[in-house]
Amino acid sequence: MRNKCLILLILVALMSSCVKVKQCYISDEAKAWFVDDDKRECIIRDENGIERGFHVSTPSIQFLEESSSSFMTTNKTERESMDQKGYLDYSTGYYVTVTAGWGTEVNVDDKFEIGLHGLPFTFSLRGKTLTPVRKESPKIEFTFELLESFEVDGVSYDDVLYIQLVEYELLRDNDPIEIYYAKHYGMIQYTISYGITYFRLPAE
Secondary structure: OHHHHHHHHHHHHHHHHOEEEEEEOOOHHHHOOOEOHHHOEEEEEEOOOOEEEEEEOOOEEEEEEEEEEEOOEEEEEEEEEEEEEEEEOOOOEEEEEEEEEEOOOOOOEEEEEEEEOOEEEEEEEEOOEEEEEOEEOOEEEEEEEEEEEEEEOOEEEEEEEEEEEEEEOOOOOOOEEEEEEEOEOEEEEEEEOOOOEEEEOOOO
16 A cells, blocks of 8 residues: 555656646737827717716736646646726726637737627737637627728827627627727727717827
8 A cells, every 4th residue: 555655656746747838928019909008098089079088907917727638748838818908987898808829729829809898809810910700609790900000089090900890690789880999009999889989089
């Protein structure tokens, strides 16, 4: 019995020493899509002239663990994931999440997701290239364009992601049908399904 316990302890020690950990980090290019610290507070105005404060949180960071085992060896992958949320006074808002190395392979594409009022738009992000990922359940179809610049209320923003909803089978009145989202600034303009458009106002 004593010998069996000793052998078991040795095996456990050997298996512990055979853990291979691979860490996947989000690229600097992907991190540029989060809102800079000095741009996290602004005013949003709708086309009826109503203004409300807009607040964006500091990005939160976590590591997602994945593991697979074979005899005497355990492979572990730790993927960096960053999340940032923005919201209007007295209202739900948007979120952006980026996860490193999306897919079954390590460090292939980052996963980029932007959601507004609970409706998510998901992309595969490789370097500067964004590829839409369409969801089948519930069905979400959208088009997108990466604009070199876009002007809102007299201010020109560089590197703007323009998203246009094509089809969503569970569409609600406040779901977004158009989004303009700029690197470093976040949400700069969006239109919800009952026709109201919101604009980011220039900093004072």
